[in-house]
């Protein structure tokens with residue numbers, strides 16, 4: 001089965017991916033692989049994943065997001081999720097998934113501003 | 128007439144089809160956005176379990192009524208390996224597939240009624256319902 005590729009854009013040293021279609025498992029895994037590959041190629045300092053169009057985040061996608069955040073973190077890249085619908089956020093918590101290490105912002109614009117602050121802080125505070 | 132619909136689960140694409148079918152029916156029965164997300168997510172978990180553990184099965188969704196209250200019922204059926212100890216698989220974190228062990232206990236939390244019937248080597252049937260406020 002050919003899976004739909006989710007485009008990943010690079011703006012400055014931030015990668016932006018906006019998920020616009022219902023993800024089936026194979027395309028979700030493809031997305032994770034593509035994104036991690038792109039992070040390692042570009043050494044991006046931050047990644048924003050926009051989930052505005054997702055109306056379901058189940059344990060499979062939830063775990064994938066947690067994996068992306070953990071692996072990106074190991075490569076020194078911050079991950080911010082944007083546009084999580086309120087109903088989806090509530091359902092995630094009830095399901096038992098809280099994504100404790102994932103940062104979220106209301107929308108793409110706020111996500112970009114958050115990323116800006118985060119990457120500035122970390123370059124100032126370099127040890 | 129009460130609505131009812133069913134779909135076969137044979138691939139990961141069918142998981143999306145099943146949860147979309149459940150969400151659409153929930154919406155047409157007047158469930159709000161949060162309940163629609165709960166119902167669709169529960170169906171996603173149950174349909175994925177069919178696909179992962181039994182390979183194939185069916186998801187049926189129908190409108191139900193009890194004491195004048197409208198609801199939606201989801202029945203997931205497979206002829207897979209079955210579950211020997213239902214109490215164990217209902218624990219958060221129990222998995223045989225390196226998953227998160229979140230699907231069944233999570234789906235139970237998202238729905239109002241939740242019953243598993245299963246026999247090893249015969250199959251598994253999960254029936255769950257959500258009632259409208």
Ligand SMILES: Nc1ncnc2c1ncn2[C@@H]1O[C@H](COP(=O)(O)OP(=O)(O)OP(=O)(O)O)[C@@H](O)[C@H]1O
Pocket residue numbers: 059060172176177180181205207208209210216221222223224225226227228229230231232251
């Ligand atoms: N339809 C089924 N047939 C046979 N065994 C099942 C079925 N559904 C679930 N199980 C068993 O119950 C266990 C727990 O299921 P559950 O959905 O809670 O977690 P998981 O599928 O392992 O992980 P997750 O859903 O979090 O990705 C599974 O690992 C599997 O052993």
Ligand SMILES: [Mg+2]
Pocket residue numbers: 172175176226229230231
């Ligand atoms: Mg599962």
